[in-house]
Amino acid sequence: MESRRPDGLPDRLRHYIGGELVDSLSGATFEVLDPITNQPYLTAAAGRAEDVDRAVAAARAAFTDGPWPGMVPRQRAAILTKIADLVAAQDQRLAELETYDTGLPITQALGQAQRAAENFRFFADLIVAQSDDTFQVPGRQLNYVHRKPVGVAGLITPWNTPFMLESWKLAPALAAGCTVILKPAEFTPLSAGLWAEIFTEAGVPHGVFNLVNGLGEEAGDALVTHPDVPLISFTGESATGQTIFSRAAPRLKGLSMELGGKSPAVVFADADLDAAIDSTLFGVFSLNGERCTAGSRILIERTVYDEFCTRYAERAGKIIVGDPTDPATEVGTLVHPEHCAKVLGFIEQGRSEGRLLAGGGRPPGLEQGNFVAPTVFADVGPEAKIFTEEIFGPVVTLTPFDTEEEALTLANAVRYGLAAYLWTRDLERGHTFAHRVEAGMVWLNSHNVRDLRTPFGGIKASGLGQEGGYRSLDFYSHQQAVHVSLGPVHTPRFGARS
DSSP states (O other), rough: OOOOOOOOOOEOEEEEEETTEEETTOOOOOEEEEETTEEEEEEOOOOHHHHHHHHHHHHHHHHHHGGGGOOHHHHHHHHHHHHHHHHTHHHHHHHHHHHHOOOHHHHHHHHHHHHHHHHHHHHHHHHHOOOOEEEEEEETTTEEEEEOOOSEEEEEEEEESHHHHHHHHHHHHHHTTTTEEEOTTOOOOOOGGGHHHHHHHTOOTTTTTEEEEOOOIIIIIIHHHOOTTTEEEEESHHHHHHHHHHHHHTTTTTEEEOOOOEEEEOOOTTTTHHHHHHHHHHHHGGGOOOOOOOOOOOEEEGGHHHHHHHHHHHHHTTTOOOTTTTTTOOOOOOOHHHHHHHHHHHHHTTTTTTTEEEOOOSSSTTTTTSSSOOEEESOOOSSSHHHOOOOOEEEEEEEEEHHHHHHHHHTTTEEEESSSEEEEEEEHHHHHHHHHHSSSSEEEESSHHHHHOOOOOOOOOTSSBSSHHHHHHTTTEEEEEEEEEOOOOOOOTTTTTO
């Protein structure tokens, strides 16, 4: 399969610092691969500590001397709304670039571009509607909360749905009045370069948004350890999150980290099996299986287990794998040959840990590039690596259970705790089970459909802190308590005795 290179692609990506496109001070670059051919299609400036220093200086100057932090919420909201309009107006182009860079199917990439616009629109509305606490002691004291932006925020984003997840961090950080430095994933830096043009056209002052491309161990580490960056928001794998935690600890930085997942989908015998099969197929195979909230461990009550396995495997075998730019494609290519090799390694491991029902490697006729067939393993026990480890690809395990307690034990048997999905018509059981499952988010009789006002985040190895709605604004803001006396204060008079 030949790659379809979009028109107008640059040959080189540069940093964006203080309103200017610049190369790395060292001149260093790295290659970016097309996931269909695995051939380099452009080079990007490779940021290092000195480039991060330059970006932090620009962001710090924009925060201390520029207008952005001091704007009233409606002024910032007007600019955020303009950003949303600009993103929505070019959603087809954004989707085309995202598909080319990541291998996401074009229809799903289009949905991600539209969600990016909605993220900015949502936080524009939220900062205008936001109110803070006021407490009175009548006649004595007035106490109120004064909210102000923290400062320069470091944003480190992943490669699975890069443009949308960048918007998820950029929108609340800018809404709160922070200035930002974005460090996108090195596998997929293409769409991040579009923000500079969008923000400039929307009226974001120079220095408020800065972009440094580069490797995590170089540019990312320099951002995490920089003394003038008090906040880090990171989305990525748990092992990297642990490294960031340890590197940020000496300076007591604010951290928000959305990490890995190995989420259970629990299907009870009384569930609507048609809906459960539709949802659990979509939940693990959409976005090429490269999604942190994928319900990649399906636990099925034994009385319906055989039927579920048969129907699920039949549907998985019919999923259309192919050219990501084809609207009919349901699973495209994985992002990078290194990641593809990792996923294929888990599949080989799974052959000795479960019963292969569908997939099992590369699809016929798609030997070039990073294509992996949707793969289903049945009869997988809780000791199996494919049950416990995050694969982050189109691979799912099916496991039977006999009792509700056994289902709960299996659901909680891994180190992750991001999401859980429950399928039952018994709402009492659904609510009770949801409260006992170890997950930051639970969906009952639904796949991952989010309300942006609700908290997003996990527990255990799946993250630290929560974002979404007002919780995002809380992370990027200081909440200062101001106490005003309304009358004489009766203070013990130390040292007043003769």
